[in-house]
Amino acid sequence: MKVNLAAAKKLIKKYRNKKGVLIPLLQEIQAAYGYVPGSAIDLVSKELSIYPVDIYGILTFYAQFYLTPQGRHIIKVCQGTACHVMGGKELLDYMTDTLGAREGKPTKDGMFSVERVACLGCCGMAPAVVIDHDFYGRCTIRTMKELVKKYRTKK
Ligand code: FES
Structure with missing residues (x-):
């Protein structure tokens, strides 16, 4: 391209x-x-x-740089120990399954990329997710559904 x-x-x-x-x-x-x-x-x-x-x-x-095109919104799901224990793996699975996202590649519609990350430094808020530059703690599958809806329509 x-x-x-x-x-x-x-x-x-x-x-x-x-x-x-x-x-x-x-x-x-x-x-x-x-x-x-x-x-x-x-x-x-x-x-x-x-x-x-x-x-x-x-x-x-530096992990902040990408050498390939990413989705418009980058969803980072923490897989550190605290988040893993509190359901981070289920959140990551949910996001990759429902969005059809594969790590390192954007979704087909180009809206999202999903990444696993190590501890975000907010273990007391586990499981934690960062979307673009916004932090979300104590996330659930329901939270993720709402966030996907929110970011899908965000300009
Ligand atoms: S393990 Fe997820 S924020 Fe620390």
Whole structure:
């Protein structure tokens, strides 16, 4: 799939000739595309004279970056010990089954991606889920049904 690089070019121009900009630049590219396309990596490499291996090193080190297209909303279901004991596995199974989501791939309609994550640091609120940047604690299957409905219609 060919990616329109206009947004990436604009961002590179914004950060050109500045130091320590690679991570913020990649974050903004991801915000623009929903992931960091390979063609944008090539462009950053060429325009800023940074070896591709150094860019990939950052992209693969930090869990916040995605190298493939994701759903519009990213659902992270905690599978840490407390959440696992409190039903996190059932929530993850429910989300993957009902949405037809597979980990690492967006749903067919492109609305959601579902990920398992380690402890979100809110074990007292187990089982915990983060959707985009919103945290939800003490989740149940019913909560998840309502959240899916809410995010499906969210602009
Ligand atoms: S185990 Fe889920 S928030 Fe800690």
